[in-house]
Amino acid sequence: MSLKFLRLQPGQDRFHPISKTGSQMSPSGLGWIIIDSLDTMMIMNLTTRLSDARKWLNRGLTYNQNQDVNTFETTIRMLGGLLSAHYLSTLLPDASSQRDYIYLSKAVDLADRLLGAYESKSGIPYASVNIGTREGLLSHADGGASSTAEATTVQLEMKYLAYLTGNEAYWRKAEHAMKIIDDHRMQDGLLPIFVHPDTGHFRYQEIRLGSRGDSYYEYLIKQYLQTSEPVYREMWEEALAGIQKHLLTSTKHSNLQFIAELPQGIGGPLSPKMDHLVCFLPGSIAIGATEGLTETQARKLPSWNAQKEQQMQLARELTKTCWAMYAVTNSGLSPEIAWFKADETNPRPFPEPSSRPRSKNDKASWKQDLIVKPLDAHNLQRPETVESLFVMYRVTSDPIYRKWGWEIFKAFQKHTIVSDGEGYTSLQDVTKVPSPQRDNMESFWLVRPMASNSFRSFVALAGVVRQILISRRPRP
Structure with a gap:
């Protein structure tokens, strides 16, 4: 091109x-x-x-700028991008010379500036940090609280940098934030979506796996796989059991299983709303059950048991639900948020996997159960579903996940590529064809959705x- x-x-x-x-x-x-x-x-x-x-x-x-940045976004995109580049440059031919440490040196400079975010009274990182002054800053909203997801989704990068440099400060700061969270662990491993850096205490009661809650759970299993620290396996298993007990339910017509929200906390009514962000979960469940092996390999291990079998079945069901969020729209692309017609007769907690009805495979029944509201109809080129499809294909070798991924890619090609073919853009309304284009390409579009396709x-x-x-x- x-x-x-x-x-x-x-x-x-x-x-x-x-x-x-x-x-x-x-x-x-x-x-x-x-x-x-x-x-x-x-x-x-x-x-x-x-x-x-x-x-x-x-x-x-240069990072020597008088500029406030979001601690979480800067860590996962900027620091993570530099660390990923450094890692690949040591593996791939022509990616770097043996004496070129530009990516690592920039990562160290940036991380040293981000450490200011951890200088709170509790050790929970501030929502933002000025990379010039290295001063952490309270959030301008939510009473100064940091989102739980953002405070607990910086550990992989900081720990890897500690490994590369031998500087334990990166590890200690990131690990301390997780210790504070663990010390204040809530019922069944499910956390409210805000935590205040001054006190280390959670604020409000709302529990969800969408925005402000999502990647806390995702990083639990990934931290275990990265460091082999048993505490993260324990926290992950407790949280996953809590998700199944309190948030998992199914739809009225097609029995699609989905992850609802608890706006008033455990014991309150379920809200049948599921962000696209939640679609990280099936892939995370799969790598948690198999510990990164293929399903065939994992089944041969002495540690394989009925619980892992049930977890893989849940991963399959949730992957189907995430695919349905794409399949039911006119554009073939998912909205930012989907609302489901929940089966009000479902008992709580939701039944064990062996006694749950299997979901249907026809789009007609999916369309009966899935609602896209006008304010939620935009598509920001998010990667969670295609990443889970990639993981599920790698783990199970089931070609259906490759097929669904290819269908999603074709829909992105058809509706998000701009008229002259020179770029991709987010969309305003996935229920319309042609879908109104927003004239903005997210940076993660070049990294995560694309890299998960062929x-x-x-x-x-x-x-x-x-x-x-x-x-x-x-x-x-």
Whole structure:
């Protein structure tokens, strides 16, 4: 795919593919898209573009800016992007020279600035931090509380950096935040979605696996797989049992199983709302049950038991529900939030897997059960479903997950690619065809949804990466 050369200022953080413009989050720019997509360029073997990016990192990027940034987003996208690039550069040919530590050195500089977020009274990280002054900042909303997900979704990156550098401060700060959470652990491992950095106490009662709650649960099992610390396996198993006991239910017509919300906490009424973000869960359940092995390999282990069998069945059912969120819309793409017609006769807690009715496979009954409200109909190119499909295919080898993933990719190609073919954009309303386009491409689009598809999906993507990189070339 050939692309026009753009005249954008270096360091811009956002790409607007319809207007062919860029914007930035700080006066000098932080290079969000470039850093988030470094590993994608390595996997695609875009050596020239990667060279351009490395030059910009070396000459044009500085974190010494008087700029407030979100602690969580900066950790997972910027720090995570740099660490992923460093890791891949040690594995892939032509990704880096043996003496090139640009990614790691930038990661250390950024992480040292992010450590200011952990200097709260409790050790729970502040929602934001000024990377110039290294001062942590309370959230401007929610009474100053940090979201639970954001406070507990920084550990993988910090612990890996500690491993690479030998600097235990990164590990200690991140681990201390988890200890505070564990010390205040709530009933059945389900946490309210806000925690205050001054006290370390939870605020409000709302429990959900969507926004502000999601990645706390995702990082529990991933921290166990990363470090083998038994406490994270225990926390994950307790939380998963709590999810099945309090949040899992099914729909009226098709028996689709979904994860509801508890706006008033445990004991309160269920809200039949499920964010697309929740679709991280089936993939996480699968890697938790198999510990990263294939299902065939895991079944041969002495540790395989009936509970793991039930967990894999739940992973399959929830993956189907996440696919249904795509399959029922006119565009074939999921809304940001889905509402379900819950079966009000379901007992609580939900029955054990062996006694649950299996979900139906016909889209007609799915459409009876799934509601898309106008304010929830947008699609932000989120990766959770395709990531779970990727994991489920790798774990089970069932071709249905590859098929569903390919259908989703084709829908993205059809509806989110802009008219001249030079970029992908988020959508305003997935229930309409053509779907109104928003003129914004999320940085994670180049990293997570695309990387979870087959290598054929990279053909069109290569042009998009090339176009963005043009704006990141260092000044002479």
